[in-house]
Amino acid sequence: MANxxxxxxxxxxxxxxxxxxxxAAAAIGGDVHVLVAGxxxxxxxxxxxxxxxxxxxxxADGAAHANLLPENAAAQVVAVAGGYSHILAPATxxxxxxxPRVAALLDKAQISDIIKVVDAxxxxxxxxxxxxxxxxxxxxxxxxxxxxxxxxAAAATSGxxxxxxTVAAVADSGVASFVSAExxxxxxxxxxxxxIIVSGGRGLGSGEKYRxxxxxxxxxxxxxxxxxxxxxxxxxxxxxxxxxxxxxxVAPELYVAVGISGAIQHLAGMKDSKVxxxxxxxxxxxxxxxADYGLVxxxxxxxxxxxxxx
Amino acid sequence: xxxLVPVKRVVDYNVxxxxxxxxxxxxxxxxxxxxxxxxxxxxxxxxxxKEKGVATxxxxxSAGVAQCQETLRNAMAIGADRGILIETxxxxxPLAVAKLLKAVVDKEQPKLVVLGKxxxxxxxxxxxxxxxxxxxxxxxxxxxKVEVSGDSATVTREVDGGLETVxxxxxxxxxxxxxxxxxxxxxxxxxxxxKKKQLDNLKPADLGVDVTPRLTTLKVEEPPKRQGGVKVxxxxxxxxxxxxxxxxx
Numbered sequence: 001m002a003n004x005x006x007x008x009x010x011x012x013x014x015x016x017x018x019x020x021x022x023x024a025a026a027a028i029g030g031d032v033h034v035l036v037a038g039x040x041x042x043x044x045x046x047x048x049x050x051x052x053x054x055x056x057x058x059x060a061d062g063a064a065h066a067n068l069l070p071e072n073a074a075a076q077v078v079a080v081a082g083g084y085s086h087i088l089a090p091a092t093x094x095x096x097x098x099x100p101r102v103a104a105l106l107d108k109a110q111i112s113d114i115i116k117v118v119d120a121x122x123x124x125x126x127x128x129x130x131x132x133x134x135x136x137x138x139x140x141x142x143x144x145x146x147x148x149x150x151x152x153a154a155a156a157t158s159g160x161x162x163x164x165x166t167v168a169a170v171a172d173s174g175v176a177s178f179v180s181a182e183x184x185x186x187x188x189x190x191x192x193x194x195x196i197i198v199s200g201g202r203g204l205g206s207g208e209k210y211r212x213x214x215x216x217x218x219x220x221x222x223x224x225x226x227x228x229x230x231x232x233x234x235x236x237x238x239x240x241x242x243x244x245x246x247x248x249x250v251a252p253e254l255y256v257a258v259g260i261s262g263a264i265q266h267l268a269g270m271k272d273s274k275v276x277x278x279x280x281x282x283x284x285x286x287x288x289x290x291a292d293y294g295l296v297x298x299x300x301x302x303x304x305x306x307x308x309x310x
Numbered sequence: 311x312x313x314l315v316p317v318k319r320v321v322d323y324n325v326x327x328x329x330x331x332x333x334x335x336x337x338x339x340x341x342x343x344x345x346x347x348x349x350x351x352x353x354x355x356x357x358x359x360k361e362k363g364v365a366t367x368x369x370x371x372s373a374g375v376a377q378c379q380e381t382l383r384n385a386m387a388i389g390a391d392r393g394i395l396i397e398t399x400x401x402x403x404p405l406a407v408a409k410l411l412k413a414v415v416d417k418e419q420p421k422l423v424v425l426g427k428x429x430x431x432x433x434x435x436x437x438x439x440x441x442x443x444x445x446x447x448x449x450x451x452x453x454x455k456v457e458v459s460g461d462s463a464t465v466t467r468e469v470d471g472g473l474e475t476v477x478x479x480x481x482x483x484x485x486x487x488x489x490x491x492x493x494x495x496x497x498x499x500x501x502x503x504x505k506k507k508q509l510d511n512l513k514p515a516d517l518g519v520d521v522t523p524r525l526t527t528l529k530v531e532e533p534p535k536r537q538g539g540v541k542v543x544x545x546x547x548x549x550x551x552x553x554x555x556x557x558x559x
Binding site: 069070071074092093094096097098099100101102103104105107108109110111112113122126127128129130131132133134135136137138139140173174175176177178179180181182183184192196221229232233238239240245246248253254264265271274275276277283288289290291292293294295296297302305306309310 | 323403404405427428434438442444446448452464468472473474475477482487488524527528531532536538540542544545546552558559
């Protein structure tokens with residue numbers, strides 16, 4: 001039995017989510033190999049080889065992978081898939097785009113967003129926005145899986161002694177091409193990997209207020225910043241801030257929800273946080289039902305006070 | 311240009327589902343069912359493309375129990391021209407749905423298939439990508455902006471770090487994210503009109519597709535309940551709790 005992990009990377013380094021997937025693969029048992037499909041991605045492949053538990057890295061280097069298009073990535077996975085019992089990817093925008101294509105090309109079901117490995121065929125995954133956990137067993141000979149990063153502690157970035165093996169890169173599919181990217185620049189920790197998250201909702205009223213009230217607190221706590229769907233829809237912050245069922249799933253040590261009422265879709269994205277603080281002026285807001293510490297207060301007074309007293 | 315829009319009937323997004331006492335699944339008897347919100351966005355986008363003169367016909371398709379007709383009527387009330395129901399009581403998993411849709415695509419020859427990025431019941435997020443792979447088409451998942459001109463579609467996607475724009479050669483697959491559009495409400499006259507639109511009924515066997523599930527659900531459980539905590543009196547008390555009780559700052 002051998003597991004193939006589809007690495008998410010930026011050619012130069014591995015994305016943090018890859019480490020959680022390697023940990024999930026290790027939990028299944030058997031060898032863990034990592035595929036790095038990129039362009040001039042020797043550095044990412046070398047980094048993958050160092051990760052604890054990785055015994056081999058397949059490096060597919062070619063222009064077709066320069067922009068990490070899923071059409072080419074999936075074809076690459078299929079080209080090397082022979083012999084693997086499990087193919088795993090992170091449940092990120094990238095992994096979710098690639099893995100189902102792989103599954104369909106192999107005529108296998110995909111098990112999405114697993115949070116637990118029961119045995120080599122059986123996995124636990126959330127359904128209905130995390131309001132239920134389903135234990136599912138696959139009858140396929142190859143399991144294609146996406147992994148919820150917050151459910152598996154990241155594998156160590158050192159200690160591995162994987163050999164890097166070069167494999168031929170696939171040709172470009174010709175059906176899709178990259179045009180441009182607008183990536184939000186931030187000095188803050190990545191939302192899905194942050195220890196502390198300060199998150200804002202509709203209660204902040206505007207993008208200016210969101211920044212004015214929350215940024216000093218986030219700075220003081222060295223926190224990542226998140227938002228509810230309502231705040232993103234209203235244009236306070238860009239889409240990549242969204243925490244929830246269809247946004248990012250986070251599980252920091254501390255999640256501070258400011259002016260967020262707590263719709264089930266939002267709770268689905270953050271209820272596994274270790275400690276939840278809610279600041280909201282509505283004492284009946286559903287967010288208080290999951291918060292360890294609730295403060296019923298006007299956020300425009302309470303948050304600056306909190307910032308200055310920390 | 312013809313656009314195909316697959317739509318799924320799911321438990322309404324406002325319903326908090328309950329796990330059945332025997333852990334065999336969630337209880338969906340007598341709960342409100344609606345069109346999956348992401349599918350609604352897909353229908354709306356197709357209708358907007360028709361209003362812009364890009365699309366000429368919108369075909370809505372749904373797979374599942376007989377009541378999926380209501381979902382298709384709803385799509386037609388928003389603006390789809392006709393509907394196809396692939397009727398079955400079987401448990402349909404994403405790979406089976408993708409195969410059914412491929413058979414419909416082979417028959418209907420649309421230039422574009424617009425789907426919701428995920429259904430809010432199984433949260434799988436697979437069908438669009440699987441269909442794209444089965445057809446050998448390009449895909450743009452998590453779309454927040456779509457422009458079609460000539461034989462290509464330029465799609466802005468919501469990705470983890472921000473936004474990415476890709477260009478697809480048609481025919482292609484697009485899956486919708488939340489901010490692509492805000493679906494219109496179906497008006498009463500349009501609801502009435504939708505009742506008269508053509509709705510064809512097929513069975514999976516008519517399409518030659520084996521829909522046997524590959525995954526068996528062994529049990530469904532309530533997630534561990536999170537204990538609601540305490541309300542603190544003021545900011546000072548909050549800081550004290552975080553420092554001395556939770557020890558997270």
